[in-house]
Amino acid sequence: MVPTMKQITLLGATGSIGLRTLDLVSSFPEEFSVAGLAARGSNVERIADLCKKYAPRVVALLEPEARDRLAQLLPAPRPELLAGPEGLVALSRDVKADIVVSALVGGAGLLPTMAAIQAGRTVALANKETLVMAGRLMTAAARARGVKLLPVDSEHSAVFQCLAGHGRGDVHRILLTASGGPFRETPKARLATVTVEDALQHPTWKMGAKITIDSATLMNKGLEIIEARWLFDVAPDQVQVVVHPQSIIHSMVEYIDGSVIAQLGVADMGVPILYALTYPERRPTPAARLDLTRVAQLTFFEPDPDKFPCLRLARAALESSGSASVVLNAANEVAVAAFLDRRIGFTEIAALIEQALDGAPAGELGSIEACVDVDAETRRVVQQRIDSHRGGTVA
Numbered sequence: 001m002v003p004t005m006k007q008i009t010l011l012g013a014t015g016s017i018g019l020r021t022l023d024l025v026s027s028f029p030e031e032f033s034v035a036g037l038a039a040r041g042s043n044v045e046r047i048a049d050l051c052k053k054y055a056p057r058v059v060a061l062l063e064p065e066a067r068d069r070l071a072q073l074l075p076a077p078r079p080e081l082l083a084g085p086e087g088l089v090a091l092s093r094d095v096k097a098d099i100v101v102s103a104l105v106g107g108a109g110l111l112p113t114m115a116a117i118q119a120g121r122t123v124a125l126a127n128k129e130t131l132v133m134a135g136r137l138m139t140a141a142a143r144a145r146g147v148k149l150l151p152v153d154s155e156h157s158a159v160f161q162c163l164a165g166h167g168r169g170d171v172h173r174i175l176l177t178a179s180g181g182p183f184r185e186t187p188k189a190r191l192a193t194v195t196v197e198d199a200l201q202h203p204t205w206k207m208g209a210k211i212t213i214d215s216a217t218l219m220n221k222g223l224e225i226i227e228a229r230w231l232f233d234v235a236p237d238q239v240q241v242v243v244h245p246q247s248i249i250h251s252m253v254e255y256i257d258g259s260v261i262a263q264l265g266v267a268d269m270g271v272p273i274l275y276a277l278t279y280p281e282r283r284p285t286p287a288a289r290l291d292l293t294r295v296a297q298l299t300f301f302e303p304d305p306d307k308f309p310c311l312r313l314a315r316a317a318l319e320s321s322g323s324a325s326v327v328l329n330a331a332n333e334v335a336v337a338a339f340l341d342r343r344i345g346f347t348e349i350a351a352l353i354e355q356a357l358d359g360a361p362a363g364e365l366g367s368i369e370a371c372v373d374v375d376a377e378t379r380r381v382v383q384q385r386i387d388s389h390r391g392g393t394v395a
């Protein structure tokens with residue numbers, strides 16, 4: 001059977017997930033085409049190349065100057081060019097597409113992803129920070145519009161596959177696997193002095209800088225607990241974490257009868273991305289195959305909450321309130337950016353988040369605008385704390 005062509009709008013086209021998605025478009029040219037692309041605009045030449053190769057109808061860049069430079073680089077007929085946060089929202093809301101791949105990094109993806117849901121488009125979600133900020137509102141909007149939110153995050157794609165064909169009431173718990181990051185075996189006392197380069201050495205996955213640092217602090221797993229709570233509509237204490245350094249089992253679901261179903265594969269984001277694009281079907285891929293006899297050993301450990309406080313902070317935020325999750329995410333984004341800029345040390349990331357959570361407003365947030373406000377205020381406070389402690393410790 002000849003599959004019908006699916007049109008894709010890709011938010012975050014120049015990132016690690018975005019470029020992997022475009023590889024898949026190239027691998028299946030009769031199956032996927034690109035309706036729209038969005039990115040920050042820091043690398044206009046790269047975006048011009050992507051436009052020539054994938055011929056999107058519309059491109060949205062965060063930075064207006066980047067949009068103007070792109071216009072100069074592209075010969076007519078060129079795609080319609082939009083700019084600013086409102087340009088990104090217009091792209092996902094107005095441009096006809098069968099699926100919007102949400103792969104911006106951080107809270108910047110919230111409004112465009114919500115716009116895609118409200119426009120009734122299927123969303124393939126990599127941008128987990130959006131669910132951390134507004135999981136209740138996003139999943140409610142998706143239910144109200146009958147929109148599918150398909151996970152791209154490898155753990156959540158695994159859980160989604162392990163849940164297929166089962167009643168939610170039969171689920172005992174979800175077990176998210178974590179590689180443990182580059183500091184799994186580093187003594188706690190050394191963490192204060194690890195460098196940006198040390199933290200960027202992820203043992204099993206190659207990803208953008210922000211999520212790689214999140215993997216080193218284990219905040220990535222904390223964000224994923226919150227992501228799973230909303231995507232799969234389970235209670236917070238039904239989502240648990242097990243460290244599995246080989247990253248072969250991508251996650252598991254334990255049922256009430258004690259049966260545990262796991263999804264396994266090599267560590268390649270192409271697999272969960274393609275599954276989200278073709279769901280509920282599958283396609284053959286040239287991806288490397290899992291050879292268990294070569295892997296030989298799968299090992300599992302308890303995470304160490306004392307060494308990795310971010311995991312504890314994320315769980316506390318989830319159990320506390322919707323606004324605490326917004327504060328958690330915003331403080332983490334600002335702290336990780338400051339760490340990457342070498343303005344704070346590695347262990348100060350968690351300290352800044354903990355401080356921000358102490359001041360988190362109570363209660364649920366009733367609108368996306370309220371989430372955006374708490375997000376902006378948290379960023380301001382945490383940034384100020386970093387700026388006013390230049391050279392000293394921040395927390």
Ligand code: NAD
Pocket residue numbers: 011012013014015016017018038039040041042061062103104105106108126127128129152153154205206207208209210211269
């Ligand atoms: P990345 O840093 O490689 O790419 C981010 C993309 O978003 C880029 O195209 C960038 O131009 C764009 N962008 C960033 N800030 C923007 C802004 N303010 N406005 C407009 N565009 C902006 O990130 P990534 O590793 O591809 O991760 C993307 C998302 O997917 C993150 O939420 C991450 O947690 C999630 N994720 C990534 C992986 C992975 O393997 N990389 C795995 C699972 C989940």
Ligand code: MG
Pocket residue numbers: 153154155156224
């Ligand atoms: Mg993941």
